[in-house]
Amino acid sequence: MREIRGLILDMDGVLWRGKEPLLDIQKFFDQIQELGLKVVLATNNATKSVDQYLEKLSRYGISLQPQQIVNSAMSAAYYLKRRFPHGGPVFVVGEQGLIDTLQEAGFYPAEENVLAVVAGLDRTLNYPKLSQASLLIRKGALFVGTNPDKTFPSPQGLTPGAGAVLAFLETGSGVKPVITGKPEPYLFELALERMCLEPSHVLTVGDRLDTDILGAQRTGCQTAAVLTGVSSLEEIQAWNPPVDLILENLVDLIPFLRNG
Numbered sequence: 001m002r003e004i005r006g007l008i009l010d011m012d013g014v015l016w017r018g019k020e021p022l023l024d025i026q027k028f029f030d031q032i033q034e035l036g037l038k039v040v041l042a043t044n045n046a047t048k049s050v051d052q053y054l055e056k057l058s059r060y061g062i063s064l065q066p067q068q069i070v071n072s073a074m075s076a077a078y079y080l081k082r083r084f085p086h087g088g089p090v091f092v093v094g095e096q097g098l099i100d101t102l103q104e105a106g107f108y109p110a111e112e113n114v115l116a117v118v119a120g121l122d123r124t125l126n127y128p129k130l131s132q133a134s135l136l137i138r139k140g141a142l143f144v145g146t147n148p149d150k151t152f153p154s155p156q157g158l159t160p161g162a163g164a165v166l167a168f169l170e171t172g173s174g175v176k177p178v179i180t181g182k183p184e185p186y187l188f189e190l191a192l193e194r195m196c197l198e199p200s201h202v203l204t205v206g207d208r209l210d211t212d213i214l215g216a217q218r219t220g221c222q223t224a225a226v227l228t229g230v231s232s233l234e235e236i237q238a239w240n241p242p243v244d245l246i247l248e249n250l251v252d253l254i255p256f257l258r259n260g
């Protein structure tokens with residue numbers, strides 16, 4: 001493995017599972033700082049705002065800068081900004097967090113004559129909204145999806161995720177969305193830009209092969225999979241191209257980073 005100067009960390013299944021921390025998070029961040037490593041936390045969840053994550057982290061005694069957190073709402077804005085540098089009207093199927101993030105990048109919500117339909121998880125979704133989105137895509141609006149996650153964890157169990165919304169719109173419009181979250185490279189590229197680092201010097205840690213690891217490999221980052229989340233040891237060992245590092249828990253990364 002090459003010299004590591006920065007980390008891209010997934011959160012759920014890596015730092016915590018829901019409300020339950022998976023390690024001494026404060027100690028881990030202290031050690032990362034001691035080692036002089038840059039870090040960005042990257043999640044496909046587009047429904048929570050950066051402030052909500054900063055608040056959650058502060059409960060573990062960690063204070064990060066807002067630019068150290070990226071989600072798939074931001075990667076959607078990042079992608080749109082590349083396509084339409086001056087911003088413009090978009091139709092949003094999503095929650096307030098997505099609307100706010102797009103607006104900060106110059107993309108305001110509109111019902112007609114839009115540049116793009118941007119869709120993600122929307123827990124107040126109804127048929128008129130889905131129909132309107134579908135009609136706009138058929139008229140030629142660019143179809144952008146935040147993240148492909150089929151399910152979303154809730155206290156009651158797994159409920160339909162952003163991927164389910166995208167599947168509905170894809171079936172209704174006959175058009176496949178451009179996905180901007182993991183496993184596509186945009187979210188990773190945004191994280192790399194925030195750290196000013198080349199992918200070869202960055203290690204991505206995640207618990208899901210089909211999003212975290214696949215996306216990191218597509219971007220050219222080094223990869224570490226943890227066994228505290230979705231993917232099992234057998235699945236990780238069978239993954240091709242191979243994952244660079246397999247860790248029982250994120251804490252096991254520290255001795256590895258110390259010894260190079």
Ligand SMILES: [Mg+2]
Nearest residue numbers: 010012013207
């Ligand atoms: Mg995860």
